[in-house]
Amino acid sequence: MRRRPASRRIVAVAALLAGAVLFAQGLWIPVKAEVAQVLLERAWRTTVAAARQTAPGEEDRRTPGAPRVAPWSWADTWPVARLTLPEAATGRGGRGLIVLASTSGEAMAFGPGMRANGEMAHEAGDLLIAGHRDTHFAALRHLAAGQLLHLELPGKAQRAYRVGSLRVVHRSRYAPPPAATDRLTLVTCWPFDALVPGGPLRLVVEAERVDGGSSS
Numbered sequence: 001m002r003r004r005p006a007s008r009r010i011v012a013v014a015a016l017l018a019g020a021v022l023f024a025q026g027l028w029i030p031v032k033a034e035v036a037q038v039l040l041e042r043a044w045r046t047t048v049a050a051a052r053q054t055a056p057g058e059e060d061r062r063t064p065g066a067p068r069v070a071p072w073s074w075a076d077t078w079p080v081a082r083l084t085l086p087e088a089a090t091g092r093g094g095r096g097l098i099v100l101a102s103t104s105g106e107a108m109a110f111g112p113g114m115r116a117n118g119e120m121a122h123e124a125g126d127l128l129i130a131g132h133r134d135t136h137f138a139a140l141r142h143l144a145a146g147q148l149l150h151l152e153l154p155g156k157a158q159r160a161y162r163v164g165s166l167r168v169v170h171r172s173r174y175a176p177p178p179a180a181t182d183r184l185t186l187v188t189c190w191p192f193d194a195l196v197p198g199g200p201l202r203l204v205v206e207a208e209r210v211d212g213g214s215s216s
Contacts, residue, residue, distance in 0.1 A: 036110035040098035043071035044079040051155035077107040080114055084150040089142040103130045112136050126176055128185045137188040140203060149184060149207050161207035171202050182209040
């Protein structure tokens, strides 16, 4: 009989510790994502400054002429673009996100990742950028047709894309548009408030390139 209170205390302490660990992990993910963007911003500025001084063989295949600048010593990815979401979606001014040269899970923990379909990123062709729904691409839930996205590539003029459609598809049924199109596609998991991550549904935002303009 005397052991029950002690056992209950042990169980209670263990439950509290487990809850604290889960809470800390939940905070760490968005904090890591935000801190990483600060370091990526620094690497991006270096990338832009050095884009015209790149030695042969050191350029990134997605953006020829741009160097591979690692944001930290052990990074296996590098910045290739800056994506700016409209103020109407972010609620805090147009938010610029540094886009990485990979859509792997490891890379996207730190920022959105680009996958170029067909043509290189400096030419006409469909560009696909993927990001996590609970960090960098959380603002996609507020995007609407007609809003403008802006994409900056090293050594290139800023591009503007107008959102044409937003749709939810099963990941096994999504087919990228033909490479001949000049389109920017953003992809993130759906729904945004899902309790279990990694579900099969994806929100696909498709935007067509326009000559310019300011975000709305």
